[in-house]
Amino acid sequence: MDFKHAKRNRRLDLWIVVALLFSLSFGINFLVSGIDTQIDLSPNKKYSLSRESLALLNKMDQPVDLIITLPEKASMPKIIQRFTHDLDLLLDAFERADTPFPIRVHRMDVHTPPSRENILDRYKITQPNLVLAASPQNGTRIIFRYKEEKGSNPYDSSQAFRSTESLARQAIWEAGFYSDWQEVKNGVMEPGKFRGEETLMRYILDLASPAMERRVVYFTRGHGESSPQDLDPREGNSVFRGLMEDRNIKVATLDLGTIERMPNDALALVISGPKAIFQDKEVKLLRNFLNQNRGRVLLALDPVEEMALSDRPALGLRPLLKEWGIRCHDMLVFDPKRENFDLFSGAYFLRTYQREASHPVIKNLMNEGFSILADRCRPVEIENSTQSPFMGQELIFSSRDSWALSSWTERSFPPEKNTLLDLAGPVPVLSVSQPNPKQASQAGLTAAGKLMVLGSSKILSNEKLRSGAGNQALARNIVYWMGENNEMLDVPPRILQSYSVSMSKNEFELLFYYFASVPLMVLFSGIFVSWLRKEL
Amino acid sequence: MNGYWHILKHELFGLFISPSTYVASFYFLSLLGIGFRFFIEGFTNTAWILPPLSSLVVGLTFGAPALVPFLTMRSFAEERRLGTLETLMSAPVGSFGLVLGKWTAALFFFLIICALALCFPLLLWYGFPEQAVSLGFNVLEHWIGGCAFLAIFGASFTAVGIFASCLTKNQMVAGMLTFTLLTLYLAVMAFTFGEHQNISSPSDLNQFLQVGLGSLNQGLNKAQHFAVGIIDLSTLLHQAVLTFLFLGLSALQVERLKH
Incomplete structure (x- = not known):
């Protein structure tokens, strides 16, 4: 070669x-x-899934897709960037979790042309800025939706000034991903806890369970009730309907007077602010639904102003309520204290909760110190007896200064307290009743459902749900409560660390000299080495 | 192995007595210190969502193209220019041992500069303990995560520098090449920041190629994990592979120069 x-x-x-x-x-x-191994060095492994979540994920029956169309952009408000950061860390933990069926995370851009097999097409997702959970069998659930809104004009005196950052913070707040909001420097509210794990777990469990047959919540009609289609701020329930539809719960209306039996797909029944009497046949349908079909009934009753002596109390529902251990007198809650009312809207604040036995429906409201905006309220008391197959709980009360007026239409205002007939405050306004397992089985009520009674239907009106943070949180909890898989999760939140600095100008100058010592030390070492080289 | 230690000692000695490394370190640390001081001053008004310590880690990572060339450009280019490489190769040490020795020395010096840069938060802690706590400088996992990120990316950056130095006799050309390659590397990371890959099942050739590139285009996404104290094993291994690749290419080039 x-x-x-x-x-x-x-x-x-x-x-x-x-x-x-x-x-x-x-x-x-x-x-x-x-x-996909990661070593979580944080104390208590706060960036890994909790043991509670891992145990719950073992119940999965099918795979779940988590789809994020919210882009990570530096132009997004800071709170949204923080949310995407926290969510990323959490989603990584979900992806790595050892589950019977995989949890797949897809971060998608709805604006780029789809590839061959696109997850967005499969679930018909077209909108950006969403966080969704989806499964082939159970469809999709919107977990978070961010509407990019520009802040209002600070020079426009006709409306209150809202910055883009503030609007974004509100959107994040409403989604319930964060809690323990506290005012920090410059009056800005910052979250103290991240509840993303609990929120995602709820949706994952909902989707990963076998497909539900009963997915419709029926609103009754025919008694002057509020309608889920009504957009009216005071009377409508369209916002409440939207909350249900986000969880893929269908909403329909139903006239109890025209049907012989409840539809098979009925998950729950909402009676929102009726004004007319329920007939015996209708009450019987309700009773059957509650006692034999594991039905959930949400009854929102307002104080009735015009009532004849011959009319039956509680619009004919008293016997049914009594069976379930609930007493709902035709009274009006009166509060003499002005500070318990909103100065502008006149809404009444409900901010007293049952602390001894916290119920999942009010737990986060109580912890966060939320107020519920209400209108005129009537009392919803519980009559617990040891023999009753049902056990009730009073959850939300009016203030200690208030009381419930009997025969209130005939009283002069301001009324004088009638210690014999009036009900002393705090007056219960929201109560729930559910079967007592032991007694209910003895009474043959093994298929009994749950009943919730609200003493004011306006709590769930469009106006109150839009303006009241507590009302939104309560409505969301009620939707969870209605759901088939309604176990309230006890997943611990992740405590967030916020960083701040507060130093004077002189201190920053001093810090400059501190920092200068490091490069100067290097410079002198270099000079010394040069000198040494010459000398040696 | 004996040869490796001799090379390492010789290289470290060369770096410690070279005025250019001191000058480069002085300028680099000065700029970093000034930047960090102003970052702390305006921290409350910035959109920085990670722990403040991570800003220093990001600063060191993005400043590396300005520093690493000064540490690595001499290693082979100078030897070739002075004609001492042939003498060095006659010593009982293999090409890989030679490359490894010079790379370790450069990495060691890079880590020393990183350690000096990390003195800034420590000095703040010394002078203003309460402020340091409110800035999260007392959280150990942030330090461990940041140091691990710097160490592994420093390893791959210096390996790129050593490779560039093997290719030419001219120090300046080696330095410029290192700067260009590292800037390109960081640009790829910055442009792909926020884009997450479906690594479990790449469905087309493009995704397949992206997965094969590893943390070359996902490094900055993973920096967020390291910043809060989550050590991502795949990122560590990706960087180890990249280091091994450039050291291997350097060894091949040195081997070629022998003949």
Whole structure:
């Protein structure tokens, strides 16, 4: 072999080795990408899923897709960036979780042309800025929706000034991902706890369970009730309907007077602010639904102003309520204290909760210190007896200064307290009743459902749900309560660390000298070494 | 192995007595210190959502293209220019040992500069303990995560510098090449920041290639994990692979120069 060939062969060998080195690195990189081990160094492994979540995830019956169309952009408000950061860390933990069926995370851009098999097409997702959970069998649930809104004009005196950051903070707040909001520097509200794990778990469990047959919440009609289609701020329930539809619960209306039996797909029944008497047949339908079909009934009753003596109390529902251990007198809650009313809207604040036995429907409201905006209220008391197959709980009360007026239409205002007939405050305004397992089985009520009674239907009106943070949280909890898989999760929140600095100008100048010491030390070392080199 | 230690000692000695490394370190640390001081001053008004310590880690990572060339450009280019490489290769040390020795020395010096940069938050802690606590400088996992990120990316950056130095006799060219390669590397990371890959099941060739590139385009996303104290094993391994690739290419080039 001559030198020319030897040189050529050597060069060829070299390029083969280079190609092999590249392909080896590429191959190892590919294999290494499959390793999803992460070492969480934080105390209590706060960036890993809690034991409670891991135990609950073992109940999964099918895979779940978590789809994020919310982009990570530096132009987004800070709170949204923080949310995407916290969510990313959490989603990584969900992806790595050892579950019977995989939880797949898809971060998608709805504006880029879809590839061959696109998850957005499969679930018909077209909107950006969403966080969704989806499963092939149970459809999709919107967990978070962010509407990019520009702040209002600060020079426009016709409306209150809201910055883009403030609007974004409100959107995040409403989604319930964060809690323990506290005012920090510059009067800005910052969250103290991240509840993302609990929120996502709720949706994952809802989707990963077998497909539900009963997915319709029926609003009754025919008695002057509020309608789920009505957009009217004071009377409508369209916002409440939206909350249900976000969880893929269908909403329909129903006239109890025209049907013989409740539809099979009925998950729950909402009676929102009726004004006319329920007939015996209708009450019987309600009773059957509650006692035999695991039905959930939400009854929102307002104080009745015009009532004849011959009319039956509680619009004919008193016997049914009595069976379930609830007493709902035709009284009006009166509060003499002005500070318990909103100065502008005149709404009445309900901010007293049952602390001894916290119920999942009010737990977060109580912890966060939320107020519920209400209108005129009537009392909803519980009559617990040891023999009753049902056990009730009073959850939300009017203030200690208030009392419930009997025969209130005939009283003069301001009324004088009638200690014999009036009900002393705090007056219960929201109560729930559910079967007592032991007594209910003895009474043959093994398929009994749950009953919730609200003493004011306006709590769930469009106006109150839009303006009242507590009302929104309560409505969301009521929707969870209605759901088939309604176990309230006890997943611990992640405590967030907020960072701040508060130093004077002089202190910052001093800090500059502190920092200057490091490069100066390097410079003097260099001078010393140069001098040493010359000397030696 | 004996040869490796001799090379390492020789290289470290060379770096410690070279005025250029001191000058580069002085300027680098000065700029970083000024930047960090102004970052702290305006912290409450910035959109920075990660722990403040991570700003220093990001600063060191993005400042690396300005620093690493000064540490690595001499290693082979100078030897080739002075004609001492042939003498060095006659010593009982293999090409890989030679490359490894010079790379370790450069990495060691890079880590020393990182350690000096991390003195800034420590000095703040010394002078203003309450402020340091409110800035989260007392959280150990932030330090561990940040140091791990710097160490592993420093390893791959210096390996790129050593490779560039092998390719030419001219120090300046080696330095410029290192700067260009590292800037390109960081640009890829910055442009792909926020784009997450479906690594479990790449469905087309593009995704397959992206997964094969590893943390070359996902490094900055993972920086957020390291910043809060989550050590991502795949990122560590990706960087180890990248280091191994450039050191391997450097060894091949040195081997080629022998003949």
